[in-house]
Amino acid sequence: MSTTKKPASTVPAPDAEAPAPGQNPTVSRRDFLAATAVTGIALGAGPSVSALAQETAGAVPAGGAAAQGVVSNPLPTGETFEMYDGTAAGAVLAQLRAAGVRMLFHTNTSGFGPLWEAVDHAGDVQVINVTHEGHAVAAAAGYTMASRSLGFFFGSGAGVGNSISNLYCAWKDRVPLLVTYSHGDPSAQGKDGFESWDDTLRPTEPFTLWTANLLTEEMAEITRRAIRFAYGPPSGPVTMVWGTAQAGERVRQRIDKIDLAKARHQFRAPTDAIQQAARWLVEAKNPVFVVGPEVFEDNATADLLALAEKLSVPVTDTEDDLYANFPTDHALYMGQMRTLRGQTDLMIGFGEGFKRREPRPGTPTVHVSHDPEILGRVYPVNLAIASDIRLAIRDLSDAVDSLLTKDRMASIRASRLAEVKAVTAQVHKSMQVARDAFFNRSPLSWERIGFELDRMLDKNAVIVPELGTQAYKMLNQFRFGGENKMKYGRTIGSALGWGVAASFGVQLGLPERQVVALQGDGGFLFGQSEALWSIARYEAPMLLVIMNNHLYNETRARNMNGGGRFFEEGRDYNGYLGDPNVDFAKIGEAYGLRGERVRTAGELVPALERALRSMRDGKAVLMDIEVEEDGPSLSQPTWYQRHSIAEIQRKSRGV
Amino acid sequence: MRTIAPVCLAVWIVAVGMTAGVEGTSMQAPRAAAAQSSPTAATADVEKGRAALTQICVGCHGNGILRMVEVRKKSEQEWRETVYRMIGRGAQVFPDEIEPLTAYLTKAGGQVRPQPPGGAPVEGGRRGRAAAATPAAAIGDAESILARRCQLCHDLTKATTKPASAESWDSIIDRMVALGAAVTPAEHQALSTYLNQRQK
Numbered sequence: 071m072s073t074t075k076k077p078a079s080t081v082p083a084p085d086a087e088a089p090a091p092g093q094n095p096t097v098s099r100r101d102f103l104a105a106t107a108v109t110g111i112a113l114g115a116g117p118s119v120s121a122l123a124q125e126t127a128g129a130v131p132a133g134g135a136a137a138q139g140v141v142s143n144p145l146p147t148g149e150t151f152e153m154y155d156g157t158a159a160g161a162v163l164a165q166l167r168a169a170g171v172r173m174l175f176h177t178n179t180s181g182f183g184p185l186w187e188a189v190d191h192a193g194d195v196q197v198i199n200v201t202h203e204g205h206a207v208a209a210a211a212g213y214t215m216a217s218r219s220l221g222f223f224f225g226s227g228a229g230v231g232n233s234i235s236n237l238y239c240a241w242k243d244r245v246p247l248l249v250t251y252s253h254g255d256p257s258a259q260g261k262d263g264f265e266s267w268d269d270t271l272r273p274t275e276p277f278t279l280w281t282a283n284l285l286t287e288e289m290a291e292i293t294r295r296a297i298r299f300a301y302g303p304p305s306g307p308v309t310m311v312w313g314t315a316q317a318g319e320r321v322r323q324r325i326d327k328i329d330l331a332k333a334r335h336q337f338r339a340p341t342d343a344i345q346q347a348a349r350w351l352v353e354a355k356n357p358v359f360v361v362g363p364e365v366f367e368d369n370a371t372a373d374l375l376a377l378a379e380k381l382s383v384p385v386t387d388t389e390d391d392l393y394a395n396f397p398t399d400h401a402l403y404m405g406q407m408r409t410l411r412g413q414t415d416l417m418i419g420f421g422e423g424f425k426r427r428e429p430r431p432g433t434p435t436v437h438v439s440h441d442p443e444i445l446g447r448v449y450p451v452n453l454a455i456a457s458d459i460r461l462a463i464r465d466l467s468d469a470v471d472s473l474l475t476k477d478r479m480a481s482i483r484a485s486r487l488a489e490v491k492a493v494t495a496q497v498h499k500s501m502q503v504a505r506d507a508f509f510n511r512s513p514l515s516w517e518r519i520g521f522e523l524d525r526m527l528d529k530n531a532v533i534v535p536e537l538g539t540q541a542y543k544m545l546n547q548f549r550f551g552g553e554n555k556m557k558y559g560r561t562i563g564s565a566l567g568w569g570v571a572a573s574f575g576v577q578l579g580l581p582e583r584q585v586v587a588l589q590g591d592g593g594f595l596f597g598q599s600e601a602l603w604s605i606a607r608y609e610a611p612m613l614l615v616i617m618n619n620h621l622y623n624e625t626r627a628r629n630m631n632g633g634g635r636f637f638e639e640g641r642d643y644n645g646y647l648g649d650p651n652v653d654f655a656k657i658g659e660a661y662g663l664r665g666e667r668v669r670t671a672g673e674l675v676p677a678l679e680r681a682l683r684s685m686r687d688g689k690a691v692l693m694d695i696e697v698e699e700d701g702p703s704l705s706q707p708t709w710y711q712r713h714s715i716a717e718i719q720r721k722s723r724g725v
Numbered sequence: 726m727r728t729i730a731p732v733c734l735a736v737w738i739v740a741v742g743m744t745a746g747v748e749g750t751s752m753q754a755p756r757a758a759a760a761q762s763s764p765t766a767a768t769a770d771v772e773k774g775r776a777a778l779t780q781i782c783v784g785c786h787g788n789g790i791l792r793m794v795e796v797r798k799k800s801e802q803e804w805r806e807t808v809y810r811m812i813g814r815g816a817q818v819f820p821d822e823i824e825p826l827t828a829y830l831t832k833a834g835g836q837v838r839p840q841p842p843g844g845a846p847v848e849g850g851r852r853g854r855a856a857a858a859t860p861a862a863a864i865g866d867a868e869s870i871l872a873r874r875c876q877l878c879h880d881l882t883k884a885t886t887k888p889a890s891a892e893s894w895d896s897i898i899d900r901m902v903a904l905g906a907a908v909t910p911a912e913h914q915a916l917s918t919y920l921n922q923r924q925k
Contacts (some may be wrong), residue, residue, distance in 0.1 A: 409781070422752065504810070507806070
């Protein structure tokens with residue numbers, strides 16, 4: 071292996087980040103790495119994680135001296151706050167507005183008069199009413215994921231239980247949220263009084279990074295602190311109660327300016343760790359990148375693409391692919407890690423938690439995450455690197471540059487790209503054969519629906535799936551990532567009842583894009599229809615597709631996988647949903663949406679054309695599509711354990 | 726088995742031909758090739774399929790895949806469609822591995838269904854076998870299928886009343902399928918049996 075003889079430059083790169091710990095701030099990491107490679111100086115131990123935690127983006131003024139390569143004024147100006155005079159509730163809103171928050175989510179309750187007045191006075195804040203606390207939290211989460219703003223919910227303390235399911239999903243998805251409830255006054259403790267129990271927020275604790283009481287004299291400060299907790303890393307929900315606050319009382323409080331884009335701590339990896347990973351990467355014959363949600367969260371998708379292309383490293387993701395982190399139509403995209411075939415001698419995980427399955431046992435693994443708590447926790451890895459993902463990728467890229475000549479890099483890139491392309495071309499050909507096999511079949515195949523949606527929707531449409539593993543047959547037909555379509559979900563939490571409201575939140579966050587929710591009939595029946603009320607109220611011209619096979623297909627398939635008595639008898643207690651046979655299109659129409667029903671393959675394209683026209687006209691569409699079953703076919707597919715109260719009553723009447 | 730196998734093969738070839746015509750699939754050539762292959766080639770295919778299974782399928786299904794295959798008992802065409810579905814889900818099966826994998830799965834988890842009374846033996850999965858073994862359940866099942874599939878377009882009283890023409894129920898159901906009725910082959914059989922008995 072050869073190394074470049076790149077001289078250390080005295081001029082930092084235009085895109086240089088904050089100086090690395092222990093370095094002269096006038097020398098960039100790129101130059102530092104180049105210099106150490108040239109001089110052969112052994113790279114000593116980097117700073118500890120605790121030291122790194124102090125090196126935040128927030129410690130360096132935005133666009134400040136370090137970024138410009140001149141240390142003329144290393145101190146910030148200090149003018150980062152202003153004083154607020156008004157109601158206590160208004161102080162919370164003022165702190166949110168100082169963070170750029172302009173949209174709040176609410177579910178019906180009383181007791182928020184002062185906050186409504188503050189909203190009205192501000193004049194630039196939109197409150198989105200959602201008819202159920204759980205849907206409101208999901209909508210806030212979808213909005214946060216899509217807009218990169220901060221979801222803020224206020225509703226009833228009696229609705230804590232309603233909100234928990236999607237609070238859990240937001241926690242699993244590491245979505246920063248502030249979820250606040252009325253109630254929670256400690257003076258109610260021990261009384262089992264009206265709508266109260268001891269410690270209102272205790273049920274939320276497993277799914278929150280912090281819980282707090284909003285106190286009259288510290289409303290803005292507690293809100294600021296809550297934002298700090300919510301962004302981490304790791305990020306996640308914070309819950310608060312208004313119970314003891316005198317929301318209408320006059321207060322004078324400090325309001326801090328907050329840049330949400332920098333609210334999550336951005337820290338760098340130790341130099342020696344990056345250098346070690348870079349050496350392994352250039353030495354590996356068959357390296358693979360495994361990418362996860364932190365790539366998108368840290369705005370690292372473009373950097374990841376550049377690094378992968380630099381050495382033609384195949385890229386995979388996992389079942390926890392919450393976002394489209396890499397273009398799925400790229401020659402280097404190899405699908406999910408678990409489906410990867412062939413030999414690998416190095417896996418580098420970027421922002422993937424490695425929670426579900428071990429990255430190829432026996433394969434050397436580097437784990438890069440901005441969440442120090444997850445590094446190497448579920449499975450042991452050879453090298454754990456705590457870092458902001460974008461900074462880690464950039465540093466790794468620079469380190470690779472310092473280790474390889476341009477000719478050597480080009481040689482690796484070309485030969486490996488040819489090998490990878492040969493595999494991906496074969497896989498794509500097989501996928502086309504498989505899709506064609508079911509193309510005209512009715513009930514429709516998942517592949518056909520995905521294919522037509524990808525073809526007919528806008529190139530940059532946004533897909534929000536909430537489906538079982540059958541979804542991959544559909545989702546693999548889409549071109550996601552890069553300049554293609556975007557994807558949010560399925561929530562890693564997998565608690566059904568998330569997708570309709572979450573997709574509405576995504577549409578709020580991306581109002582100029584086509585947003586499509588993909589639902590199963592079973593998932594939709596998890597109490598999601600009420601979210602259509604908000605979609606209609608706020609004229610969100612979305613498409614909601616119900617993949618209807620009258621079945622909890624995923625559950626049936628899993629229950630039958632191992633055989634057994636019910637498998638042999640061809641019946642199952644749980645799966646069948648077709649009695650009653652719900653007319654989902656009519657549900658959509660009841661909320662004022664356009665309803666469409668697709669029963670045969672030939673009906674799909676005309677129905678989609680009508681739907682797209684409706685969406686352009688500003689009206690959302692609910693499309694109920696009859697789709698195929700999957701998994702083991704049963705002799706009694708519609709069997710269920712019958713029970714009729716009407717029959718009991720008839721018998722009691724002697725009829 | 727010696728007497729049944731050639732008949733099964735013939736039925737399968739007819740079924741494949743019909744299916745291919747309906748689907749317009751590009752897999753007609755590989756299927757024909759598989760049907761005409763020599764025993765040696767078939768053995769090699771099975772071995773290639775076994776290798777593909779251990780290399781590809783265990784990635785998601787783990788080592789329990791063999792147990793799953795053994796339990797499922799599907800026909801060759803059903804296994805082929807399973808391979809297609811797994812490819813759709815992301816299984817990285819190459820085009821030249823589809824038929825070998827199908828051959829191996831059929832060998833490891835295939836089944837020849839017992840000959841029904843008075844009828845020709847049919848290759849098929851567990852669904853039909855269980856339906857034949859439980860006639861009472863089959864009647865209930867057929868009624869459910871009627872409610873689920875036919876009631877979408879028809880009043881059930883009308884749907885279960887045979888027209889005066891000489892057209893058979895089989896033919897009527899075929900016509901409905903051609904018009905888009907989402908009836909699977911097993912449901913077709915259950916409906917036909919039920920409606921014929923009801924007419925007597």
